[in-house]
Amino acid sequence: MSIATKIPHSLLFHHLSNPFLKSLKTLSFSSQQPLNSSSLSPSPSLQPVEELPPKLQEIIKLFQGGQEPKAKYEQLLFYGRNLNPLEPQYKTRENKVQGCVSQVWIRAYLDNDKNVMFEADSDSVLTKGLAALLVQGLSGRPVEEIVKVSPDFAVLLGLQQSLTPSRNNGFLNMLKLMQKKALQLYVEAEKADGSSSDVIEINELQNPNLVSNVDIENGGVKSNVIVNDLKKDLGNGNILGSRGLRIKETLEKELSPVELEVEDVSYQHAGHAGVRGSDGETHFNLKVVSQEFEGKSLVKRHRLIYSLLQDELQSGVHALSITAKTPAEVDSV
Amino acid sequence: MMITMEGVVLKLPPSLRIIKPNPNRTNRTFRTATFASASAPAPLSTDPQLANTHENLIFVQELNGKRIVYLDNAATSQKPAAVLNALQEYYETYNSNVHRGIHYLREIVFTRNATEAINLVAYSWGLSNLKKGDEVVLTVAEHHSAIVPWQFVAQKTGAVLKFVSLTEDEVPDVEKLREILSSQTKLIVVHHVSNVLGLSDGKNEPGQTPSLLFLQASVLPIDQIVSWAHDVGAKVLVDACQSVPHMVVDVKSLDADFLVASSHKMCGPTGVGFLYGKSELLSAMPPFLGGGEMISDVYLDHSTFAEPPSSWNFYHLRFVPPRINKQIKVAFGDQKFVENQDGKRFEAGTPAIGEAIGLGAAVDYLSGIGMQKIHDYEVELANYLYDRLCSVPNVRVYGPPPSRTVNRAALCSFNVEDVHPTDLATFLDQQHSIAIRSGHHCAQPLHRYLGVNASARASLYFYNTKEDVDEFIRALNDTISFFASFK
Numbered sequence: 001m002s003i004a005t006k007i008p009h010s011l012l013f014h015h016l017s018n019p020f021l022k023s024l025k026t027l028s029f030s031s032q033q034p035l036n037s038s039s040l041s042p043s044p045s046l047q048p049v050e051e052l053p054p055k056l057q058e059i060i061k062l063f064q065g066g067q068e069p070k071a072k073y074e075q076l077l078f079y080g081r082n083l084n085p086l087e088p089q090y091k092t093r094e095n096k097v098q099g100c101v102s103q104v105w106i107r108a109y110l111d112n113d114k115n116v117m118f119e120a121d122s123d124s125v126l127t128k129g130l131a132a133l134l135v136q137g138l139s140g141r142p143v144e145e146i147v148k149v150s151p152d153f154a155v156l157l158g159l160q161q162s163l164t165p166s167r168n169n170g171f172l173n174m175l176k177l178m179q180k181k182a183l184q185l186y187v188e189a190e191k192a193d194g195s196s197s198d199v200i201e202i203n204e205l206q207n208p209n210l211v212s213n214v215d216i217e218n219g220g221v222k223s224n225v226i227v228n229d230l231k232k233d234l235g236n237g238n239i240l241g242s243r244g245l246r247i248k249e250t251l252e253k254e255l256s257p258v259e260l261e262v263e264d265v266s267y268q269h270a271g272h273a274g275v276r277g278s279d280g281e282t283h284f285n286l287k288v289v290s291q292e293f294e295g296k297s298l299v300k301r302h303r304l305i306y307s308l309l310q311d312e313l314q315s316g317v318h319a320l321s322i323t324a325k326t327p328a329e330v331d332s333v
Numbered sequence: 334m335m336i337t338m339e340g341v342v343l344k345l346p347p348s349l350r351i352i353k354p355n356p357n358r359t360n361r362t363f364r365t366a367t368f369a370s371a372s373a374p375a376p377l378s379t380d381p382q383l384a385n386t387h388e389n390l391i392f393v394q395e396l397n398g399k400r401i402v403y404l405d406n407a408a409t410s411q412k413p414a415a416v417l418n419a420l421q422e423y424y425e426t427y428n429s430n431v432h433r434g435i436h437y438l439r440e441i442v443f444t445r446n447a448t449e450a451i452n453l454v455a456y457s458w459g460l461s462n463l464k465k466g467d468e469v470v471l472t473v474a475e476h477h478s479a480i481v482p483w484q485f486v487a488q489k490t491g492a493v494l495k496f497v498s499l500t501e502d503e504v505p506d507v508e509k510l511r512e513i514l515s516s517q518t519k520l521i522v523v524h525h526v527s528n529v530l531g532l533s534d535g536k537n538e539p540g541q542t543p544s545l546l547f548l549q550a551s552v553l554p555i556d557q558i559v560s561w562a563h564d565v566g567a568k569v570l571v572d573a574c575q576s577v578p579h580m581v582v583d584v585k586s587l588d589a590d591f592l593v594a595s596s597h598k599m600c601g602p603t604g605v606g607f608l609y610g611k612s613e614l615l616s617a618m619p620p621f622l623g624g625g626e627m628i629s630d631v632y633l634d635h636s637t638f639a640e641p642p643s644s645w646n647f648y649h650l651r652f653v654p655p656r657i658n659k660q661i662k663v664a665f666g667d668q669k670f671v672e673n674q675d676g677k678r679f680e681a682g683t684p685a686i687g688e689a690i691g692l693g694a695a696v697d698y699l700s701g702i703g704m705q706k707i708h709d710y711e712v713e714l715a716n717y718l719y720d721r722l723c724s725v726p727n728v729r730v731y732g733p734p735p736s737r738t739v740n741r742a743a744l745c746s747f748n749v750e751d752v753h754p755t756d757l758a759t760f761l762d763q764q765h766s767i768a769i770r771s772g773h774h775c776a777q778p779l780h781r782y783l784g785v786n787a788s789a790r791a792s793l794y795f796y797n798t799k800e801d802v803d804e805f806i807r808a809l810n811d812t813i814s815f816f817a818s819f820k
Contacts, residue, residue, distance in 0.1 A: 069763055069764065070764060070815075073764075073815075074819075077816075077819045078819075081819060101771070101787070102755050102787070103786065123786070124753035124756050125752075125756055125816060125819065126753075126755070126756045126759055126760075127753075127755075163759060163763075164758075164759055164762065164763075167755075
């Protein structure tokens, strides 16, 4: 994942003293860059161990026990061996950790108490061990706690020396994926409960341990780099699949809109009946401003759009949320 | 075997300790190598030619108290002190942006690396010579850098890429390659030595006619391929990254149209590589990158480019040792290159002068040992590595077995049943200080073809020894039993 964000130079230097910030920027810009252990020396801004999920704290204590490297490997392998096997149907692309030298899959779901449960697997036993650490440490915890975990704790495990840089990087990517999935589940759950804009919710989950107070030139919007990452990945506006593009094309051709926004919000519905078994592009928000709507009632406008997108509706689109206005109506607002 | 070292040092993790000997020592001590097996040769470092030059080697490092055994030479090679000194000398003494008199070989274009050289051919020759329907033939065993640029070109021009698969012996199917060739074929892109399969041109066997070689072992005979290609009017681009460092490569007798290699795999610094191209081809190719040095005149709305001059020109070589030219000649087996600056057209901007000089020093160094000698030594070491590796249970080595007619390169890509290659490599590295590589080695299509995600690879160079191989095997056995105990 990479984000082209411009961070003002002054802020960059100011925060360079925060080693975690430095490494996080590294992560944000290129998931391929290895985690430099020397840049993560314990500092006051390190997340206090007490804030970590309790099981994770236990695991850290276990690994810190001044063992020689071989014993650490054994420990890691032991965890990996005790990991519950992941069923093949969950070894999908969405569940695969990017930037890993071996294959790693993570599955996340909510239990009855809205805690996130994780499952994982890998073809490499060392990576499986790493995944197991995370699964054990984070499973069964509430979303807020999971998202707040800073990757710093990896240093505390003392595994840096025992693993190659790319392995360390893979570990971070695993954690990131788990946090992202946790967030996704949270958002879906909230949506299902009928609360309002997910954008606000995501911002509320801002992690104070991650990048904060950095003005990213996004129209001066203060946001959290990780959160931006997640927002983008969650499909908040920018990325359209082939169906989304087709919809856009059709509307452009037929309505010559002055303004057109097609937003794929299928992720918010992932998990319920209408979506299961489809290729994922099932729910869209449409905003169309076109002269064609002049003189037509609201119902007529919606009917027009539905008729233009007949093919899509019949082949998997479950619902469209439509805002249809004429240019005049938009100007007068 | 103990090697005295000089020179230094990259930035390394803190647990790494560099052993620096007393630089005033000019004698080198060697434990005499006694081999249990007759097949392993005496290490090159005992060679009397080398023994007296203390500039010789390649530093030795320790990791966690153990000497590092470096077996990842296919990825990059270690640098002798002579090369490091040349670089330092350049930057301390010669460093100013002088005219690039060193690049006055018409058929050599210096690039950043072999990848850039291939891209140069792709963008400059490919885009202007290929059209819709033209075919480019490659093998499934090519390095990504030899595949991806041609995918771009195919997309842009409508040319078609055709891939030759492997035979049962895991060797590119030369018969099939011959069959694929047609009047539509415009280019063949092929490796000389595979960085995974270890397949090498078996030509070096004395007393064997090429056709006999071909029938017996289906090795990759570049000269045959070139002649078939020329028969149908196609050109050949040879990826010699794994061959030039290890053997004599006679580019004129191969009659290759293009040939690429990189410096850092042959004891030279990173940042420089080169393209050899036949002069008539290069002079007909449009420029690759635009900018300074490659131009003739520059106006606001257009520019003219360096033309081949009617008579040759030497640039003033005040700051650059003229022996660079000679060294390149030596590397190529003392070919006679005509001097002139067609190469200029493809070298925009300030080149990697220091690095090219470093490469020259590397060439010097290797020639001092002798490429044939290096090759002969490596053939024996390769056989030793292969034999020992195959004796480890549950190990599967890719590529053909060595034989009278098949020379393997001194590398083995392999997999161990039920152990992920990255687990192997991590444990070997951290516990045993043995550096091998794991992954797809920039050859994903090949791995897909072989039905695996990744493999481990041990690759040697002339400074590796039988002891290195023994230690590797010992450590490998230990590693495998460690992981097996966790099943």
